[in-house]
Amino acid sequence: MSGLIRAVRPGDEVELTAMIHELAEFESATADCTVTETQLAEALFGPQPTVHGHLAEVDGRAAAGALWFRNFSTWDGVAGIHLEDLFVRPQFRRRGLARALLARLARECVDRGYTRLTWAVLDWNVDAIALYESVGGRPQTEWITYRVSGPDLLELAGGV
Amino acid sequence: MSGLIRAVRPGDEVELTAMIHELAEFESATADCTVTETQLAEALFGPQPTVHGHLAEVDGRAAAGALWFRNFSTWDGVAGIHLEDLFVRPQFRRRGLARALLARLARECVDRGYTRLTWAVLDWNVDAIALYESVGGRPQTEWITYRVSGPDLLELAGGV
Numbered sequence: 612m613s614g615l616i617r618a619v620r621p622g623d624e625v626e627l628t629a630m631i632h633e634l635a636e637f638e639s640a641t642a643d644c645t646v647t648e649t650q651l652a653e654a655l656f657g658p659q660p661t662v663h664g665h666l667a668e669v670d671g672r673a674a675a676g677a678l679w680f681r682n683f684s685t686w687d688g689v690a691g692i693h694l695e696d697l698f699v700r701p702q703f704r705r706r707g708l709a710r711a712l713l714a715r716l717a718r719e720c721v722d723r724g725y726t727r728l729t730w731a732v733l734d735w736n737v738d739a740i741a742l743y744e745s746v747g748g749r750p751q752t753e754w755i756t757y758r759v760s761g762p763d764l765l766e767l768a769g770g771v
Numbered sequence: 772m773s774g775l776i777r778a779v780r781p782g783d784e785v786e787l788t789a790m791i792h793e794l795a796e797f798e799s800a801t802a803d804c805t806v807t808e809t810q811l812a813e814a815l816f817g818p819q820p821t822v823h824g825h826l827a828e829v830d831g832r833a834a835a836g837a838l839w840f841r842n843f844s845t846w847d848g849v850a851g852i853h854l855e856d857l858f859v860r861p862q863f864r865r866r867g868l869a870r871a872l873l874a875r876l877a878r879e880c881v882d883r884g885y886t887r888l889t890w891a892v893l894d895w896n897v898d899a900i901a902l903y904e905s906v907g908g909r910p911q912t913e914w915i916t917y918r919v920s921g922p923d924l925l926e927l928a929g930g931v
Contacts, residue, residue: 646845681840686800726924732915746923750915754916756916767873767906
């Protein structure tokens with residue numbers, strides 16, 4: 612791997628927001644992707660951070676990024692890291708940057724006493740899946756994720 | 772629904788830990804379930820909480836519970852609630868307690884400006900799935916969750 616992995620710092624929201632929109636395009640989800648630099652700066656660096664991040668730089672350029680938050684397992688009573696987004700810009704692929712970011716987050720887990728690193732992948736993204744299998748990732752195929760959002764969330768909330 | 776929904780408070784870790792172990796038994800996962808009352812008390816009420824909870828009481832007894840944490844969507848740049856565990860003790864089923872807890876968390880989302888309530892369910896748990904469909908939950912079937920833990924996590928971390 613050629614590149615430097617570091618925790619994000621103020622100002623990085625510009626490149627990270629651009630990468631999120633690039634990823635949304637890759638995943639054919641541009642209509643759902645509305646995040647702005649201001650929102651991401653507040654989420655990362657505001658008084659109550661809701662997300663954390665790492666960047667991979669190559670020759671001083673933002674080549675890849677990871678955005679993550681802490682989760683919790685009621686089974687072992689210990690926190691973990693959930694990787695919400697992992698992106699490698701096309702011109703920086705095949706250098707091991709994705710693997711290096713995953714390894715860095717695994718190291719964060721171990722250093723904090725966390726027991727798990729998790730993430731989700733679209734089932735057609737075979738290149739990503741091959742990488743995830745190679746780093747020891749195990750698919751949790753028996754679990755189905757459900758989501759309530761939009762008008763359904765408001766309607767459910769109204770039932771209180 | 773007959774019952775009171777309230778945020779958890781110190782002391783509730785006793786009933787919650789018992790419920791987690793009861794749920795693990797239902798999900799045939801007792802070997803993976805090691806959480807203790809002390810761990811859960813620290814996670815819920817320690818200086819840096821890693822999980823939050825709500826209880827449903829019926830006649831002053833702990834009838835149902837929900838444990839959750841905050842997540843984050845890079846798509847819209849807003850936090851959400853991920854419901855990690857939802858359990859209704861057998862003798863208190865068919866009273867609407869699960870729906871009431873989901874509604875309470877949806878209300879928490881709306882009040883905080885969060886855009887999503889998410890959770891995962893085992894694919895054979897048809898009773899739970901029927902409820903989740905009825906409250907507006909949409910299965911995210913195109914996403915596969917991956918997890919690295921145990922020796923694989925240590926090995927991946929060692930690659931930093």
